[in-house]
Amino acid sequence: MTGPAKPVDPPREIPKALRPLVWVGIPEAVLRWKPRLPSRNWSIFWTSVAAVSYLYYEDRRQCKKIMEEYKERVRGLSEDVMHPLEHPRKVYVYTAKYPGDDNYDVGVRFFKRYVKPILVAAAIDYEITSGTKYGNLARELRERIHERRRNLAGLEPWTTNTVAGTSLPTTLSPVQYLQRELDGAVVLIGRPAFKEWAWALREGWGTSIPTTRVDRDEQLASVLSEDTTFEEHVPEPQADVQEDEPTEEVGRPSATQGFMLPSQIGLQSLQQKSGTASFSAHPTAIMNQAQPEAPAAATVPEQLLPPVAPIPAQPPLCFVDFTNLVGWRNIPRRIAHFFNHRSDARLGAEAGLSIVLGNKNDAREFDPGMPDRDSDAAPPSSDLHWGVDAEQYYPPAFNRTLQDIVRYRQDYYGELQKELQATREIQRRVREPTKYEQRNPPRNEIELRGERFDREKMWRNSEQGYEILKPEAPVCWDETWRGSLRVLQPRQEDERVPRKPAPKEAEEPVAESS
Incomplete structure (x- = not known):
């Protein structure tokens, strides 16, 4: 069973001072409203908001x-x-x-x-x-x-x-x-x-x-050209050679190392497609076979x-x-x-x-x-x-800069070898591209070399900057x-540059009234 109903307080009478407002159009519910203090929680909230x-x-x-x-x-x-x-x-x-x-x-x-x-x-x-x-x-x-x-x-x-x-x-x-x-x-x-x-x-x-301006990008490209990131070991075809015929051996240049020229990349692709050795030599090597070698110029030390x-x-x-x-x-x-x-x-x-x-x-x-x-x-x-x-x-993450760069390098070069192998296989028609590769064709070697150069430049600059900025x-x-x-020394509290006084405006003479 429920208890007796709680009596409802009668509505508040409109104060005499506010009764004329009823005829203005203000609702009676607004005039009957009786303000009261907020609760404890609301008081804490509004006090905190006001203080902040x-x-x-x-x-x-x-x-x-x-x-x-x-x-x-x-x-x-x-x-x-x-x-x-x-x-x-x-x-x-x-x-x-x-x-x-x-x-x-x-x-x-x-x-x-x-x-x-x-x-x-x-x-x-x-x-x-x-x-x-x-x-x-x-x-x-x-x-x-x-x-x-x-x-x-x-x-x-x-x-x-x-x-x-x-x-x-x-x-x-x-x-x-x-x-x-x-x-x-x-x-x-x-x-x-x-x-x-x-x-x-x-x-x-x-x-x-x-004494002359140094191109830092060219220096970095020269350093990267000496590694074997883009080197490809291709087995040479076995050819039957008769003993009574002279053989002429065409030297294979290291055109697959580092930053190759676009012509070198094209020659290497043609070699893999045709399987012949006529394109394996560098153009300059072929020209040097017909021309005598010129004496090496004496290197002049740079001033x-x-x-x-x-x-x-x-x-x-x-x-x-x-x-x-x-x-x-x-x-x-x-x-x-x-x-x-x-x-x-x-x-x-x-x-x-x-x-x-x-x-x-x-x-x-x-x-x-x-x-x-x-x-x-x-x-x-x-x-x-x-x-x-x-x-x-x-932050502690800054002290891990060198370790992060090492990890980024390992992950990047692992993916680079996979993408490079896929690019070469597709270009040489060793296999057909997959459905994903048809929608997103892999980049060619020139683009991969450019991306690798940009990443190496960023990583080496970050390593150099860390060595400068580290706390120790x-x-x-x-x-x-x-x-x-x-x-420059700090200035005194009373030191200041005086401002120029404002020019006084000329007073206009007041005409006397007759």
Whole structure:
């Protein structure tokens, strides 16, 4: 049996103050509604949402306030009048791919969000060089330094817009271009960019280089042409040879090795189809049979430019201690950092202020902090330890880079041999293609060689970049750099560029009424 029914409360009477609203058209149910406090769970939910929203709003408001404060301190510099033929000051920004992060532009985004506004407010130009892969920034800067050395030696013309005697009045001479570089600055975003920049400085100035430009892709192709990845061992046909007839042996070149020419690939295919030995020889080998051998030309050793010591003066440095939190173990730190972007705003604004207000004259000398050449002996307070704390946040997957490359190579070359064998069998009509191969024809040897070259180039660059960026690898340093590197100093809190007073508007005379 059910208990007695619970009495229903009568509907709430409409307050006298709200009764006129009934004639306006507002439903009586709305006017009879009696508000009440939410339940415990709803109170917890709305309190949490309000607290999180306030923390986010207050942090972003503080970021805007910090940026406006620093921009106001340097805005007076943008009000100076420049000559029409004068160039603004220019800084060079270097960012590198952060270990463990697939987004290679995190350093660029940090610069554009927190450092760039200060430079724009001061009317300072900038140029960003970002590495999309491990070691890309180091290799790019190394090639630039090699080009600069050949330019200074008079072996190559200046390829930048610095050639004197052109028709443009704004064109800079090489001397003016170099002076403009020294008047600017080099901004390093994060420790990876610092390591790759130092490696490029050592490899660029401290090694002997050829007098002509070196094609790295051609060097890699030459190395790959010496292996036996695409080599095919074909048994030679047994032929009955009479003893009284002279035999002429046609040499078989190693045309199946490495990177063959397209003509060599076609000759090899014809040999397999016809089964004759007339196409087995290389065209040059056939020509050499009818012509006498020419004497080998004496090899002339290539001239090299010796290392430069000491290196030329470099633009003053500004290091931005940017840390990218990557990986699952850094999720709690990332959540806390989501509500503390004002620390990044303060860091970027201070760096921008030191760039704008600092120059090579008041910059201090780079302090490696070590009396000898052993970089591991540098104390933690030296400049070589810039951003060293960020290396402890590298994800563990970055330390497995070399093992992953070895595994990728094994899997790729295993599939490459299968696809190469299928391609050769189908082209030589040894078998008919399967239904799957009819829908997806296998690639020819030229395409496979091109793909193999691209993969090997990527893997070797990644291995080189890992050796530069791994936490146990120190920052490159050479004692011959002393006196050539300088560092911009942080500015005082009251230091600012005064703004020009606004021009007073001429007061119009007031006509007296008659």
